[in-house]
Amino acid sequence: MSEQKLKCSVCHAYLFEDDDVVYCPDCGAPYHRDCYNSVGHCVFEDKHGTDEAYKKPEDTVSPAKEEKSEAANTVCDICGESYDISERSCPKCGAPNFKAVGGPAFVPYDFLGGVPENTDLGGGVTAAEARRFVFSNTTRYIPKFAAMKEGKKVGWNWFAFLFPFGWFLSRKMYLISAVTGILSVCFMLFMMPFMNQDGMTTAEYIKIASSVAANPAAGGTFYYLFMAGGFLYTALSVVCGMFGDRIYRNHVIETVRRIKKESDDIDLDYRKKGGANIFLFITGFFGAQMLAEILYGFFR
Numbered sequence: 001m002s003e004q005k006l007k008c009s010v011c012h013a014y015l016f017e018d019d020d021v022v023y024c025p026d027c028g029a030p031y032h033r034d035c036y037n038s039v040g041h042c043v044f045e046d047k048h049g050t051d052e053a054y055k056k057p058e059d060t061v062s063p064a065k066e067e068k069s070e071a072a073n074t075v076c077d078i079c080g081e082s083y084d085i086s087e088r089s090c091p092k093c094g095a096p097n098f099k100a101v102g103g104p105a106f107v108p109y110d111f112l113g114g115v116p117e118n119t120d121l122g123g124g125v126t127a128a129e130a131r132r133f134v135f136s137n138t139t140r141y142i143p144k145f146a147a148m149k150e151g152k153k154v155g156w157n158w159f160a161f162l163f164p165f166g167w168f169l170s171r172k173m174y175l176i177s178a179v180t181g182i183l184s185v186c187f188m189l190f191m192m193p194f195m196n197q198d199g200m201t202t203a204e205y206i207k208i209a210s211s212v213a214a215n216p217a218a219g220g221t222f223y224y225l226f227m228a229g230g231f232l233y234t235a236l237s238v239v240c241g242m243f244g245d246r247i248y249r250n251h252v253i254e255t256v257r258r259i260k261k262e263s264d265d266i267d268l269d270y271r272k273k274g275g276a277n278i279f280l281f282i283t284g285f286f287g288a289q290m291l292a293e294i295l296y297g298f299f300r
Helices: 033-039 061-072 099-100 128-133 138-147 158-162 164-169 174-195 200-215 218-262 266-275 279-297
Strands: 020-023 028-033 071-073 083-085
Touching: 020 033, 028 033, 071 164, 128 138, 128 218, 128 266, 138 218, 158 164, 158 218, 164 218, 164 279, 174 218, 174 279, 218 266
Parallel strands: none
Antiparallel strands: 020 028, 071 083
């Protein structure tokens, strides 16, 4: 229709290819020759050299184009990598791109559980950084970390209560997992003599256990060891259930701070030292009981 849809800066009519068009030598504003001659100078003359000077249409980006340009890339909610929004998964960590799968109407999943990305969880570690380290089940842990930063002392973690050794090990807290593992094995050993009577059938064991429950003194030393082991193991589980999340928060903050300060490849160290390892969880779950059985058989 017109020469790049330009309009005369005086009469504001579209400029066609067969029009006699002139341009301001300073800012490039277009005019009909007759319009320019009638004014005698560029109508933007007093604005030359300022931000309000004339700009060609290609120098300005419409809101629609700007929105489209910004939407050309997306940021991975897991590792923070920026990549083409049309890709169906993050090229770095493999996390699915729900925007590509669900289309423009898709509402992205909040991996932070409502906590703003720049929230300081302690020690200068933000929620976004903690999310990348925790990696799995972040919607549970990040809000809990934020609440603890605000003064909450204890919480409750069912995995830490039911499987203290396995849970700590799966979250790569090796020191505390070693402590809980050793204590778990020791408490199980207390219970072994009462639970492992040679030649005793299940029916006989149930009969004796019922008799001892009615008259604890009849159980002798084995029964009291069994009760002590059971009480101590339960107490350990309760402590881990109550303070497991706080111990994990401290581990996340200290490890992320160390990685940020010392690492040459932050993303690699986040993957190696963070996240959860199901193999380690299974190892911890069965390992403590198997070790207790082996030690009992060796020393009996």
